[in-house]
Amino acid sequence: MKTPPLVLVVGATGALGRPVVRRLLAAGVPVRALCRHPAQAADLVALGAEVVAGDLIDAASLQRACVGVQSVLACAHGLLGRGRWRSEAVDDTGHRALIAASQAAGVQRFVYVSALLAGPDSPLDFGRTKHAIEQAVAASGLPHAILRPSAFMEHHVHRFNGEPFLKHGRAVFFGPASKPRNFVAADDVARIAVHALLDDPLPFERLDIGGPDHASNAEVAALYARLAGLPYKATHLPAGLARALARVVRPLHPGVARILGLMGLPDEALPEHFDGAAALAQRFGFRMTRLQAFVQARVQAHVQAQVPAR
Numbered sequence: 558m559k560t561p562p563l564v565l566v567v568g569a570t571g572a573l574g575r576p577v578v579r580r581l582l583a584a585g586v587p588v589r590a591l592c593r594h595p596a597q598a599a600d601l602v603a604l605g606a607e608v609v610a611g612d613l614i615d616a617a618s619l620q621r622a623c624v625g626v627q628s629v630l631a632c633a634h635g636l637l638g639r640g641r642w643r644s645e646a647v648d649d650t651g652h653r654a655l656i657a658a659s660q661a662a663g664v665q666r667f668v669y670v671s672a673l674l675a676g677p678d679s680p681l682d683f684g685r686t687k688h689a690i691e692q693a694v695a696a697s698g699l700p701h702a703i704l705r706p707s708a709f710m711e712h713h714v715h716r717f718n719g720e721p722f723l724k725h726g727r728a729v730f731f732g733p734a735s736k737p738r739n740f741v742a743a744d745d746v747a748r749i750a751v752h753a754l755l756d757d758p759l760p761f762e763r764l765d766i767g768g769p770d771h772a773s774n775a776e777v778a779a780l781y782a783r784l785a786g787l788p789y790k791a792t793h794l795p796a797g798l799a800r801a802l803a804r805v806v807r808p809l810h811p812g813v814a815r816i817l818g819l820m821g822l823p824d825e826a827l828p829e830h831f832d833g834a835a836a837l838a839q840r841f842g843f844r845m846t847r848l849q850a851f852v853q854a855r856v857q858a859h860v861q862a863q864v865p866a867r
């Protein structure tokens with residue numbers, strides 16, 4: 558019987574990494590998860606993953622982690638990092654080191670998670686770095702697949718918007734927050750990542766990924782309000798304030814400054830449109846998560862968590 562390939566997942570504790578690891582293990586595929594803090598991956602160990610300590614800024618740890626591995630999934634990032642974990646060290650140098658370690662270990666497939674916003678002229682340094690690593694992966698000689706997802710619902714719908722709205726009863730935005738944005742569920746991206754890792758032959762080399770719905774940040778908060786039965790309240794701060802704060806914060810925390818800079822961008826500087834969801838659903842044979850269903854589930858979980866235990 559053919560032994561299933563060992564997959565190394567870098568970023569296994571992330572919104573995308575966790576469902577990929579779960580799906581691989583459920584399919585009987587052995588997983589090695591490289592984690593900065595292995596204790597935070599106890600749930601993955603319980604499911605059967607081998608967790609190894611490592612860090613994208615520690616090239617030797619990447620070399621050790623790649624030994625005996627057939628496929629690598631690179632789904633970590635340092636968007637919000639600072640100091641030795643600043644984005645340049647993690648997203649650029651660290652990923653180049655991971656590519657080199659994969660080449661040296663004879664890895665047979667390298668799957669890199671980039672982003673829909675990546676490009677040589679992205680207004681965001683992170684988008685330009687992602688583009689540079691896409692190019693490094695393509696030039697590496699490794700059989701590869703590059704996934705380019707839109708904004709994950711788990712972070713951009715819930716964590717940064719719906720969750721604080723439910724907690725404080727008010728949304729706070731920089732600017733009008735009226736740009737239509739495409740959101741995708743990380744678990745939907747995970748399904749496609751598993752195809753990229755396991756399908757033979759390689760199903761694609763580069764794929765844009767997004768969900769079926771678009772909404773502005775203000776519309777997302779209003780949806781939470783409606784589904785939770787709360788009045789919709791929002792404060793809109795001037796977008797220029799985000800840019801000014803970014804300049805002040807940058808020397809102290811370049812990651813936070815990056816997010817503030819992003820919030821201060823005019824809508825047209827970074828369009829977030831995607832219209833290929835129906836084609837993706839048909840190609841990979843599953844129903845993509847709708848925005849309303851995702852929010853409904855999060856609101857229900859919030860309501861249940863507030864009911865006192867009897």
Ligand SMILES: NC(=O)c1ccc[n+]([C@@H]2O[C@H](COP(=O)([O-])OP(=O)(O)OC[C@H]3O[C@@H](n4cnc5c(N)ncnc54)[C@H](OP(=O)(O)O)[C@@H]3O)[C@@H](O)[C@H]2O)c1
Nearest residue numbers: 568570571572573593612613632633634672706707708709
């Ligand atoms: N979130 C989005 O909306 C979005 C959209 C498009 C593309 N993407 C891309 O999709 C991928 C997954 O994103 P995500 O949202 O799932 O990430 P996430 O939830 O923010 O988690 C980040 C992951 O990266 C790991 N990590 C950070 N620095 C590391 C380092 N120095 N060495 C090793 N691991 C490190 C973290 O591990 P620790 O447990 O050690 O912190 C964590 O597992 C990333 O490449 C991201 O750029 C994300």
